[in-house]
Amino acid sequence: TRSTRPQRLLNAVRKHATRGDPQSVISAIDHFCRHSEWAMNIGDEKGSILDSVVSELNPEKVLELGTYCGYSTVRIARLLPPGARLITLEFNADYAAIARQVIALAGLEDRVQLVEGASEDWIPRMKEHFGIETFDFVFLDHWKDRYLPDTKLMEDCGLLRKGTVLLADNVICPGVPDYLQYVRNSLSYKSCYFKSHLEYTKAEDGLEKSVFLG
Numbered sequence: 001t002r003s004t005r006p007q008r009l010l011n012a013v014r015k016h017a018t019r020g021d022p023q024s025v026i027s028a029i030d031h032f033c034r035h036s037e038w039a040m041n042i043g044d045e046k047g048s049i050l051d052s053v054v055s056e057l058n059p060e061k062v063l064e065l066g067t068y069c070g071y072s073t074v075r076i077a078r079l080l081p082p083g084a085r086l087i088t089l090e091f092n093a094d095y096a097a098i099a100r101q102v103i104a105l106a107g108l109e110d111r112v113q114l115v116e117g118a119s120e121d122w123i124p125r126m127k128e129h130f131g132i133e134t135f136d137f138v139f140l141d142h143w144k145d146r147y148l149p150d151t152k153l154m155e156d157c158g159l160l161r162k163g164t165v166l167l168a169d170n171v172i173c174p175g176v177p178d179y180l181q182y183v184r185n186s187l188s189y190k191s192c193y194f195k196s197h198l199e200y201t202k203a204e205d206g207l208e209k210s211v212f213l214g
């Protein structure tokens with residue numbers, strides 16, 4: 001049977017990246033998406049904004065919703081100190097299998113825990129299953145109509161603390177209107193928009209950074 005796009009993306013990483021070198025994995029994926037086949041990774045332009053938010057925050061406990069091929073997982077994990085932990089949730093088994101290999105090629109498996117399953121099933125189990133009290137940083141990049149319900153679920157599960165940063169991809173394209181309205185109008189968040197472009201294109205997109213005020 002024909003290969004899938006994530007499989008072809010993994011092949012490009014295997015061919016062009018250096019094992020244990022996260023930057024070479026990132027560059028190989030960006031090159032593949034720019035010159036071979038577009039894929040819905042955050043990309044290099046928005047990725048630089050993600051990098052700056054993570055570097056400034058220096059988080060110990062990170063949650064990512066929607067791993068896909070692991071591109072943003074690698075971008076975030078490469079900036080974390082060895083003691084830090086990134087839990088990434090992915091409910092598509094095929095994508096999870098690809099992402100595990102991408103994360104391993106980057107040499108970052110010691111700091112990343114990829115959990116195969118749905119965010120709504122796993123967010124309520126973070127405390128008892130992973131011993132996580134609260135997260136310092138959450139990156140949202142899964143189905144766009146799930147950003148808001150999962151944010152409310154994280155609040156209800158007590159996983160956000162004063163100062164927790166939520167960073168949401170695609171707030172313009174494809175767009176997350178209900179989530180944006182919530183974080184921009186709620187007294188529990190301080191929110192700001194980072195204007196950028198849709199990965200590998202000239203279309204407008206951006207990231208919304210929202211600090212939970214408790």
Ligand SMILES: O=C(NC/C=C/[C@H]1O[C@@H](n2cnc3c(NCCO)ncnc32)[C@H](O)[C@@H]1O)c1cc(-c2ccc(F)cc2)cc(O)c1O
Pocket residue numbers: 040041042065066067068069089090091092095117118119120141142143144146169170173174198199
């Ligand atoms: O749709 C986009 N992203 C979705 C990501 C989904 C990934 O996350 C996984 N996932 C989804 N829901 C959950 C879940 N929980 C919720 C369900 O239970 N729990 C766990 N994992 C979940 C999927 O299995 C995928 O791996 C997108 C589109 C464009 C785009 C822009 C312009 C265009 F023209 C076309 C496309 C650009 C982007 O940057 C984008 O991120």
Ligand SMILES: [Mg+2]
Pocket residue numbers: 040041042141169170
């Ligand atoms: Mg995205």
